[in-house]
Amino acid sequence: MPAPASFTNYIDTHADAFIKRLGDAVAIQSISSDARRRQDVIVMGNWLNGQLNELGIETKLVDLGTHEMQGQTLQLPPAIIGRLGSDPAKKTVLIYGHYDVQPALKSDGWKTDPFTLVVDEDSGRLIGRGSTDDKGPILGWLNVIEAHKNLGIAMPVNVRFCFEGMEENGSEGLDECIQEEVKKGKDGWFDGVDCVCISDNYWLNTRTPALTYGLRGIAYFSINITGPGQDLHSGLFGRTVHEPMTDLIKLMSKLVDNNGDILIPGIDDMVPPHDEEELKLYRKMDYTTDDIEEAAGGKVALSSDKTTVLMGRMRLPSLSLHGIQGAFSDVGCKTVIPAKIGGKFSIRLVPPQTPEKVIPLVNTYLKAEFAKLNSKNKMEIEYLHGGKPWVADVRHWNFEAAKKAIEAVYKKTPDYTREGGSIPVTLTFAESLGVNVLLLPMGRADDGAHSTNEKLDRSNFIEGTKVLGTYLYEVGAAA
Numbered sequence: 001m002p003a004p005a006s007f008t009n010y011i012d013t014h015a016d017a018f019i020k021r022l023g024d025a026v027a028i029q030s031i032s033s034d035a036r037r038r039q040d041v042i043v044m045g046n047w048l049n050g051q052l053n054e055l056g057i058e059t060k061l062v063d064l065g066t067h068e069m070q071g072q073t074l075q076l077p078p079a080i081i082g083r084l085g086s087d088p089a090k091k092t093v094l095i096y097g098h099y100d101v102q103p104a105l106k107s108d109g110w111k112t113d114p115f116t117l118v119v120d121e122d123s124g125r126l127i128g129r130g131s132t133d134d135k136g137p138i139l140g141w142l143n144v145i146e147a148h149k150n151l152g153i154a155m156p157v158n159v160r161f162c163f164e165g166m167e168e169n170g171s172e173g174l175d176e177c178i179q180e181e182v183k184k185g186k187d188g189w190f191d192g193v194d195c196v197c198i199s200d201n202y203w204l205n206t207r208t209p210a211l212t213y214g215l216r217g218i219a220y221f222s223i224n225i226t227g228p229g230q231d232l233h234s235g236l237f238g239r240t241v242h243e244p245m246t247d248l249i250k251l252m253s254k255l256v257d258n259n260g261d262i263l264i265p266g267i268d269d270m271v272p273p274h275d276e277e278e279l280k281l282y283r284k285m286d287y288t289t290d291d292i293e294e295a296a297g298g299k300v301a302l303s304s305d306k307t308t309v310l311m312g313r314m315r316l317p318s319l320s321l322h323g324i325q326g327a328f329s330d331v332g333c334k335t336v337i338p339a340k341i342g343g344k345f346s347i348r349l350v351p352p353q354t355p356e357k358v359i360p361l362v363n364t365y366l367k368a369e370f371a372k373l374n375s376k377n378k379m380e381i382e383y384l385h386g387g388k389p390w391v392a393d394v395r396h397w398n399f400e401a402a403k404k405a406i407e408a409v410y411k412k413t414p415d416y417t418r419e420g421g422s423i424p425v426t427l428t429f430a431e432s433l434g435v436n437v438l439l440l441p442m443g444r445a446d447d448g449a450h451s452t453n454e455k456l457d458r459s460n461f462i463e464g465t466k467v468l469g470t471y472l473y474e475v476g477a478a479a
């Protein structure tokens with residue numbers, strides 16, 4: 001069911017006011033990872049809460065307690081839980097977003113003040129920190145509700161909200177908050193939620209809207225090798241002792257080959273083969289290897305076949321070597337033999353892999369490989385952190401509704417994408433509510449979410465708002 005014409009007209013005629021409101025939001029420097037800005041994050045939470053209340057949305061601010069950061073005990077910004085409508089005849093959609101942002105300084109290379117939203121009339125870009133990540137999408141939802149309120153039309157669904165202010169800093173306290181709310185059952189505000197929609201990622205390119213149905217997980221390790229009692233001089237000890245760095249380089253070279261294949265037995269094999277239907281999704285995607293090479297800033301794609309490249313990023317695990325702690329890395333020619341060295345690597349996981357399933361495979365393999373070196377040094381494998389992958393069913397009505405909304409607004413069929421990275425709250429919602437979760441991106445691949453000169457295209461903000469509204473109508477009409 002398409003959204004009423006009065007709704008889309010309202011969005012068009014109020015575009016300037018919506019952009020002004022986005023400017024108000026961008027002006028609040030809600031940087032969650034900077035202790036000096038914590039008060040601004042709380043101000044931003046209160047501002048957003050005020051906006052929600054003005055639109056008739058009932059809210060509660062959940063106190064997530066305090067945490068230690070940069071040597072201080074800091075109040076965590078509140079989670080905002082909201083509800084609008086409780087009609088048992090309508091579906092209930094839970095919407096997630098985050099009101100905190102990444103740090104930004106003019107001196108990082110911004111062409112304009114990061115906290116003043118600049119409307120570039122020539123390019124149509126709305127430039128400012130948080131424009132696309134994630135204040136623009138949050139305000140997109142508010143625009144939809146404002147239109148309905150002022151036009152006096154009933155919302156097609158009941159809506160629940162979950163907004164947080166710590167996403168860019170580990171989402172501290174949020175998982176517990178969501179689980180608590182779900183546990184309350186009938187007395188909780190998430191009771192009766194039929195599906196979840198998260199707008200906090202991006203199209204695969206700058207041309208075609210996307211729907212995202214998967215995220216990779218991660219398992220991060222350090223191989224620690226010790227032996228000598230202190231750093232040694234190669235003139236005195238070269239060819240005299242077992243050197244930790246030599247052992248480590250051997251081990252790190254045995255983890256992944258130059259084509260990206262993971263050499264730890266059992267890890268690549270754990271992934272079920274793709275079927276024909278899935279293959280079609282990759283073939284259809286508006287994407288070329290040029291896109292990836294442009295994004296990478298070099299002609300370095302592993303294959304010239306786009307399906308192979310896409311599957312490598314979206315449906316296969318990957319192993320990357322990140323760095324060596326304790327290695328000599330300065331300029332010059334220091335002739336040191338480091339005594340203690342840690343090789344960092346991580347594996348991006350896909351279903352059915354979990355950190356728990358891959359840790360024993362990593363341990364067994366590295367121990368066997370280390371034994372082959374006949375070294376008198378000691379090796380220890382440290383598991384540093386991890387998270388599970390997620391994949392949703394794209395045939396679910398939640399995805400169908402979003403597809404129809406995109407087709408109605410953009411006159412284009414969306415790309416179905418899986419992200420190579422992770423958004424941990426996705427899994428929390430999927431597991432604690434047991435409902436379908438959809439990632440419905442508003443911005444484009446070149447928005448520069450965590451980078452300098454972050455922007456949201458005006459058309460993505462305005463047409464994107466129409467997509468969000470139309471999506472709710474399609475959900476309301478879904479069987």
Ligand SMILES: [Zn+2]
Pocket residue numbers: 098133134167200
């Ligand atoms: Zn974000």
